[in-house]
Amino acid sequence: MRILKYLLRKEFQQILRDRGMLPIIFVVPVFQLVILTYAADFELKNIKYVIVDRDRSQESERLLARFNSSKNFHNMGERTDFKDGMEALDRNQATLLVRIPNGFSRDLQKEKNATIMLDVNSIDGQAASLSYTYASEIIRKFNDEIAMEWNGLPQKASFPVEVKTRYWFNPEMEYKNLMVPGILAMLVTMVGMFLSSMNVVREKEIGTIEQINVTPVSKIAFLTGKLTPFWILSIFELSFGLVIGKLLFDIPLSGSLGLLYGFTAVYLLVILGLGLLISTMADTQQQAMFLSWFFMVIFILMSGLFTPIENMPVWAQKLTLLNPIAYIVKVIRAVLLKGSTFADIKNDFIVMAGFAVVILSMAVYNYKKRA
Amino acid sequence: MQNDSVIIANKLTKKFGHFTAVDAITFDVRKGEIFGFLGANGAGKTTAIKMMCGLSRPTAGEATVAGFDVNTQPNEIKKHIGYMSQHFSLYQDMTIRENIRFYGGIYGLRGKVIKQRREELIAELGIEEYANRRVEELPLGWKQKLAFSIAIIHEPEIVFLDEPTSGVDPITRRQFWNMIYEAAERGITVFVTTHYLEEAEYCNRVSIMVDGQLRDLDTPKALMDKYHKKNMNDVFVQLASTSTRTE
Numbered sequence: 214m215r216i217l218k219y220l221l222r223k224e225f226q227q228i229l230r231d232r233g234m235l236p237i238i239f240v241v242p243v244f245q246l247v248i249l250t251y252a253a254d255f256e257l258k259n260i261k262y263v264i265v266d267r268d269r270s271q272e273s274e275r276l277l278a279r280f281n282s283s284k285n286f287h288n289m290g291e292r293t294d295f296k297d298g299m300e301a302l303d304r305n306q307a308t309l310l311v312r313i314p315n316g317f318s319r320d321l322q323k324e325k326n327a328t329i330m331l332d333v334n335s336i337d338g339q340a341a342s343l344s345y346t347y348a349s350e351i352i353r354k355f356n357d358e359i360a361m362e363w364n365g366l367p368q369k370a371s372f373p374v375e376v377k378t379r380y381w382f383n384p385e386m387e388y389k390n391l392m393v394p395g396i397l398a399m400l401v402t403m404v405g406m407f408l409s410s411m412n413v414v415r416e417k418e419i420g421t422i423e424q425i426n427v428t429p430v431s432k433i434a435f436l437t438g439k440l441t442p443f444w445i446l447s448i449f450e451l452s453f454g455l456v457i458g459k460l461l462f463d464i465p466l467s468g469s470l471g472l473l474y475g476f477t478a479v480y481l482l483v484i485l486g487l488g489l490l491i492s493t494m495a496d497t498q499q500q501a502m503f504l505s506w507f508f509m510v511i512f513i514l515m516s517g518l519f520t521p522i523e524n525m526p527v528w529a530q531k532l533t534l535l536n537p538i539a540y541i542v543k544v545i546r547a548v549l550l551k552g553s554t555f556a557d558i559k560n561d562f563i564v565m566a567g568f569a570v571v572i573l574s575m576a577v578y579n580y581k582k583r584a
Numbered sequence: 585m586q587n588d589s590v591i592i593a594n595k596l597t598k599k600f601g602h603f604t605a606v607d608a609i610t611f612d613v614r615k616g617e618i619f620g621f622l623g624a625n626g627a628g629k630t631t632a633i634k635m636m637c638g639l640s641r642p643t644a645g646e647a648t649v650a651g652f653d654v655n656t657q658p659n660e661i662k663k664h665i666g667y668m669s670q671h672f673s674l675y676q677d678m679t680i681r682e683n684i685r686f687y688g689g690i691y692g693l694r695g696k697v698i699k700q701r702r703e704e705l706i707a708e709l710g711i712e713e714y715a716n717r718r719v720e721e722l723p724l725g726w727k728q729k730l731a732f733s734i735a736i737i738h739e740p741e742i743v744f745l746d747e748p749t750s751g752v753d754p755i756t757r758r759q760f761w762n763m764i765y766e767a768a769e770r771g772i773t774v775f776v777t778t779h780y781l782e783e784a785e786y787c788n789r790v791s792i793m794v795d796g797q798l799r800d801l802d803t804p805k806a807l808m809d810k811y812h813k814k815n816m817n818d819v820f821v822q823l824a825s826t827s828t829r830t831e
Contacts, residue, residue, distance in 0.1 A: 215689070215694075218689070226678055227675070424669065584639065
C-alpha cells in the first residue's frame, strides 16, 4: 500500500508535467464533440431527384408540386425518358428518379388505383431508405388529399390500417440527443485507451522498466499505479464532456448521473486494462499505437454509434456482445435519454464487470518482470 | 566455496534458441568484495547479470544471490540487491528529489528515512542547486553518480553495476570509483562490469568472460603474473583474442 502511494505520486507527476499532453486531452475532445455532432446528421435535406412525367396531367403536376415544396427534396429537372433519367442517377446528378407513367391520372380516376415508380440510388443504403421513406410520406399525403376531394373524407377502404408513429424518448427525433452521448462515450474510450496503451511501452522504450523490474514492486501494484491516474483522468473527461454537451447541445439528463458514472467506472477498467494489455505486448509505442487503432476502429464501427446494431448481419450482432464500446453506447444513451435505472442495465453491469476481471487478469499475467 | 559468499553460481547457463549467451559459468563472490566482471562486447556479461538480478530466467544451472535461489526466489533477491543498468534509468522528466523519493519509496523505505537519506545524498554529491531540477538537466557524469547512489539507497547486500562509467570523463570516473570504495567499506558487495581495463585493477578479484564462458578468475595481480603481463589491458587482450564469436 505504501509502495502504491509512491507509484501513484510518480505517475501523476509525470502526467501533470507533460505540458504538451494535458491540453490535447481536453481540447481535442471538445473539437470532436462539436464537429462530429454537427457532421453526423442523419436527416437528409435536399435529396436530388429527377422526373420523368409521361402523363402530364393535372394530377401528376400536383404530386410533383408536393415534391418541389418539400425541404427534403431538391428538383434537378425533368428528363425525357427512363433511360435519360437513369443516366442522371448514373452520373450522380440525382439520387432519386420519380417516374409517372402514361395514364396515371386516368387510372387514378377510373380504377381509383394508379402506379408511380421510384428508382433510388442505393449505394448508400441508409440514404436510399431515407429517401424512399420521405418520398412515400409525400405520396401518402397526396393520396389522402385526392381521396378527401373525391369522397369528402380520407379513403379508408384503401388504407384500412392507418399507422401513426410516436417517437418515444427522443420526441423531436433530435439526432443530437442520440449522437452526443454516443460520441462522449467514444471520446472517453479513446483518451483512456491511447494513454494507457502508450504508457508501459514508453517505459520499455526509455529503459526505465528494467529498473522497476529489478525492484521488489509487485506486478499488481505497478499496474494499479499505471491504471489509476488514467481512470481518474477519463472520469474527469466524461464530466467535462457532459458539461459541454449540456451547455452546447442541451442534451437531456433523464437518468441518474450516479448510475452513469458507476457504469463508466467499471467500463473504464475494461478499456484501460485493454490498453495496458496492449502496452505489455508491444515493444514500441508504434506497435502499441497500431494495435490500439485496430481495436478502436472495430469497436467504434461495430458499437451502434453510427449504424444501428439491428442493421448488422446476425453474426456481427453476436460479435458486438464482445464489444465493450457497444455496451457503453447503449447504456449512456439509455440512462441519459430514457432515464434507465440500475435494474434496466443490471445485465450490462455484470457483463462489464466480467470483462474487467478477464482483461485485467490478462494484463497482469502478460506483464513479465522476468524474461 | 566459502560460507561468506554472497553470490554462488554453478554452471549458470542462458540460451536464446541455438545461441548460448552464457555457457555454464561457475564462480563465487565474497561478501564485501569488489568483483570485476570483464568481457568483450557480446561476451554475455549483461545476460549473466540479468540472470542474477532476477530479470532473466536461467536456461540451466543454478545460482544463489544473497542466499536466495535465482530459479525460484527472484522476488526475494530483488529485495536484497541494487542494480544500475548500462541504460540510464532515472526518470528524466522528474526532479532529482522526486527520483530519489520514488526509488526509496518503491524499495519500501519509510517517508522519514527517505527524506533523511535524500538530503544526505544530495549534500554528498554536492548537487544542492540541481536538487529541484529535472534529471535531464544534469551533466552525464552527475547523472551516473546519482543513479549509483539511488541504486544503493536501500542499503542492499549486493549492487550490480553494468558498465556504470561508460561515456564518463576520467575525473568523474575516479570520483565514481571512490563512491564504489565507500559502498564496499560499508559492507555492500559490488559486482561491476567495465570496459576500462585500468578500472579492473581497482577490483579485489576479476573474472574474464570470453564467448559466454568464464575464462579465468583471480586477483588482478595474480592474473598479470600468470599471463606475464604488465597490466590488465594486456591480460584482457590475450584472453579475449581467443574469441571465435563475431559481433
